[in-house]
Amino acid sequence: MNKKHRMFIRxxxxxxxxxxxxxxxxxxxxVVGATILSGLGMIYYDVPRQMSAQFRSYGANVILTxxxxxxxxxxxxxxxxxxxxxxxxxxxxxxRYENTKLHNLPVTLAGTDFASVLKTxxxxxxxxxxxxxxxxxxxxxxxxxxxxxxxxDSLEPINxxxxxxxxxxxxxxxxxxxxxxxxxxxxxDHILSLTVAGILETxxxxxxxxxxxxxxxxxxxxxxxxxxxxxxxxxxxxxxLKGYLTAxxxxxxxVSAKVVKRVTASESTVLSKLESLVLIVTIVxxxxxxxxxxxxxxxxxTERRREIGLRKALGALDSSIVAEFLSEGLVLGGIGGLIxxxxxxxxxxxxxxxxxxxxxxxxPLLLPIxxxxxxxxxxxxxxxxxxxxxxxxxxLVLKGE
Amino acid sequence: xxxxxxxxxxxxxxxxxxxxxxxxxxxxxxWIAIMGxxxxxxxxxxxxxxxxxxxTTGQVxxxxxxxxxxxxxxxxxxxxxxxxxxxxxxxxxxxLNAVENVMVAQYYHSMPDxxxxxxxxxxxxLKDRAKHLPSQLSGGEQQRVCIARALINSPSLILAxxxxxxxxEANENIVLDLFRQLHKEGTSLIVVxxxxxxxxxxxxxxxxxxxxxxSDKKNEQFAE
Ligand SMILES: Nc1ncnc2c1ncn2[C@@H]1O[C@H](COP(=O)(O)OP(=O)(O)O)[C@@H](O)[C@H]1O
Ligand SMILES: [Mg+2]
Numbered sequence: 001m002n003k004k005h006r007m008f009i010r011x012x013x014x015x016x017x018x019x020x021x022x023x024x025x026x027x028x029x030x031v032v033g034a035t036i037l038s039g040l041g042m043i044y045y046d047v048p049r050q051m052s053a054q055f056r057s058y059g060a061n062v063i064l065t066x067x068x069x070x071x072x073x074x075x076x077x078x079x080x081x082x083x084x085x086x087x088x089x090x091x092x093x094x095x096r097y098e099n100t101k102l103h104n105l106p107v108t109l110a111g112t113d114f115a116s117v118l119k120t121x122x123x124x125x126x127x128x129x130x131x132x133x134x135x136x137x138x139x140x141x142x143x144x145x146x147x148x149x150x151x152x153d154s155l156e157p158i159n160x161x162x163x164x165x166x167x168x169x170x171x172x173x174x175x176x177x178x179x180x181x182x183x184x185x186x187x188x189d190h191i192l193s194l195t196v197a198g199i200l201e202t203x204x205x206x207x208x209x210x211x212x213x214x215x216x217x218x219x220x221x222x223x224x225x226x227x228x229x230x231x232x233x234x235x236x237x238x239x240x241l242k243g244y245l246t247a248x249x250x251x252x253x254x255v256s257a258k259v260v261k262r263v264t265a266s267e268s269t270v271l272s273k274l275e276s277l278v279l280i281v282t283i284v285x286x287x288x289x290x291x292x293x294x295x296x297x298x299x300x301x302t303e304r305r306r307e308i309g310l311r312k313a314l315g316a317l318d319s320s321i322v323a324e325f326l327s328e329g330l331v332l333g334g335i336g337g338l339i340x341x342x343x344x345x346x347x348x349x350x351x352x353x354x355x356x357x358x359x360x361x362x363x364p365l366l367l368p369i370x371x372x373x374x375x376x377x378x379x380x381x382x383x384x385x386x387x388x389x390x391x392x393x394x395x396l397v398l399k400g401e
Numbered sequence: 402x403x404x405x406x407x408x409x410x411x412x413x414x415x416x417x418x419x420x421x422x423x424x425x426x427x428x429x430x431x432w433i434a435i436m437g438x439x440x441x442x443x444x445x446x447x448x449x450x451x452x453x454x455x456x457t458t459g460q461v462x463x464x465x466x467x468x469x470x471x472x473x474x475x476x477x478x479x480x481x482x483x484x485x486x487x488x489x490x491x492x493x494x495x496x497l498n499a500v501e502n503v504m505v506a507q508y509y510h511s512m513p514d515x516x517x518x519x520x521x522x523x524x525x526x527l528k529d530r531a532k533h534l535p536s537q538l539s540g541g542e543q544q545r546v547c548i549a550r551a552l553i554n555s556p557s558l559i560l561a562x563x564x565x566x567x568x569x570e571a572n573e574n575i576v577l578d579l580f581r582q583l584h585k586e587g588t589s590l591i592v593v594x595x596x597x598x599x600x601x602x603x604x605x606x607x608x609x610x611x612x613x614x615x616s617d618k619k620n621e622q623f624a625e
Binding site for chain 1: 444448451453454474477478480481482486488490492494495496497501504505506507508509510512513514534550
């Protein structure tokens with residue numbers, strides 16, 4: 001670096017540091033612009049993700065049912081799940097329904113996997129807790145009202161059937177089994193002892209079921225016939241999802257996979273509308289910010305016309321004046337862009353916290369993008385006033401008042 | 402050979418003849434005072450000599466070269482090699498300190514050199530003020546920085562337009578002493594003034610009136 005370059009840097013730095021109040025005004029304009037740009041940028045990138053998560057929290061977006069009217073086996077379910085990329089598969093929950101009696105009234109028991117149920121039904125509102133072991137139950141609100149059940153109460157649905165020779169009776173207690181003295185046939189009143197862990201409120205048909213663990217249901221019915229339905233929550237867009245389902249329907253026998261149509265379709269349209277809304281807002285704000293930065297830089301440079309005239313009178317070529325003033329602008333643009341991209345992240349995070357109640361994902365790529373855009377915008381904004389300032393006639397601006 | 406020759410120079414603004422068929426020859430090492438009432442065309446003449454302005458008609462011959470036809474870029478290069486400027490309003494860059502202001506002239510001329518710039522400040526008696534910003538200097542001190550800046554590139558001609566117009570008498574004398582020194586070293590000086598005291602110390606006094614040279618005579622009182 002020769003003396004000329006050093007002097008160049010010295011002048012640029014002196015202008016930035018010793019004209020601090022002026023520079024802070026310009027910097028502020030750039031920081032505000034860069035903050036809005038990077039903030040909206042992050043929101044723009046994150047909105048689809050946030051909104052998808054929001055939409056999926058209103059239920060699974062795929063259901064698997066048996067195509068042959070029987071039940072879904074574990075092997076078929078596992079085979080189907082393999083079609084979803086693992087990072088998109090948020091969870092799946094099997095359900096098996098069995099009719100039985102409680103206090104001699106018909107009720108339906110639903111066996112499910114409580115560990116995954118909130119992944120596919122996050123909207124479930126539970127008073128009490130979710131069952132976490134056998135013998136616990138989650139009772140739908142209607143059932144709870146019908147039978148006067150509260151958390152901690154116990155209930156004993158009874159499964160009555162004829163015991164046949166081929167039955168595996170190891171799960172039966174001796175006192176449950178009795179023989180009809182007239183016919184000699186053996187009957188069983190098999191009892192499932194349950195404790196209410198929670199009451200389920202959904203506003204939907206779920207309130208009519210008594211949810212138990214799959215293994216309780218298996219013991220209760222003495223069979224493990226499979227599942228009636230499997231709900232799946234996948235973070236995939238509609239077209240990708242359709243592809244997976246087509247593959248499942250073609251390649252996994254006995255399984256019929258369907259998109260839960262209404263949710264997924266509206267999810268996509270609302271999302272793309274939201275995306276374009278954020279994009280439009282970003283562009284409009286960016287344009288306004290550019291104008292703001294440009295006018296600020298114009299004011300900052302216009303008040304230095306006399307200095308430009310002097311430099312020309314000292315023999316400066318137009319190109320060196322442009323280089324000096326532009327460098328100041330570019331340094332300001334870089335600093336402003338750096339500060340702005342950090343503030344923008346905080347801004348986006350606050351917005352995300354308030355609107356979506358979740359932290360925003362920091363996009364490292366937006367940091368260099370914001371800095372480059374802010375340097376370019378500031379450079380362009382400076383170039384216009386510099387160009388006109390360079391045309392000043394030194395004789396005119398240096399003249400006495 | 403003469404350093405500078407104005408040949409039949411006119412500068413016309415609309416129908417105003419700011420300079421009207423002016424002829425002037427300046428010899429190497431001469432110290433000339435240009436005097437005349439306000440509006441008589443003194444500044445216009447200075448701007449034409451310093452290449453900041455072009456005459457409507459006529460020729461400017463500098464060092465034997467007709468510079469009126471030169472391109473703007475050539476003029477700029479020519480001007481920064483040959484001419485040092487001193488202004489009534491000093492025109493220092495307000496965010497650069499004294500020595501940096503001097504170095505700016507070096508920067509556009511050739512190579513900045515802080516040591517040389519400090520020596521120039523020492524010549525005008527401001528070595529201990531080198532790190533002060535213009536706002537921390539008095540008017541007289543600012544004008545001395547301006548003179549240091551004008552002489553840093555060893556120009557053959559220093560042009561000063563009302564250099565003492567904003568100064569008190571004490572500072573005026575310091576500036577005139579500096580001019581005397583420069584003159585002794587062989588630098589040509591053209592000083593515009595309407596202050597008789599400043600005019601009277603020059604070697605030669607040219608009077609302008611209505612854009613015309615009214616008189617041009619040697620100063621009898623000039624003390625070598
Ligand atoms: N750029 C200009 N446009 C129009 N008229 C000008 C311009 N510059 C100077 N003049 C006129 O030319 C005349 C001479 O001006 P000037 O050389 O500044 O006078 P002085 O320096 O002797 O006071 C004045 O009448 C002034 O109004
Ligand atoms: Mg004047």
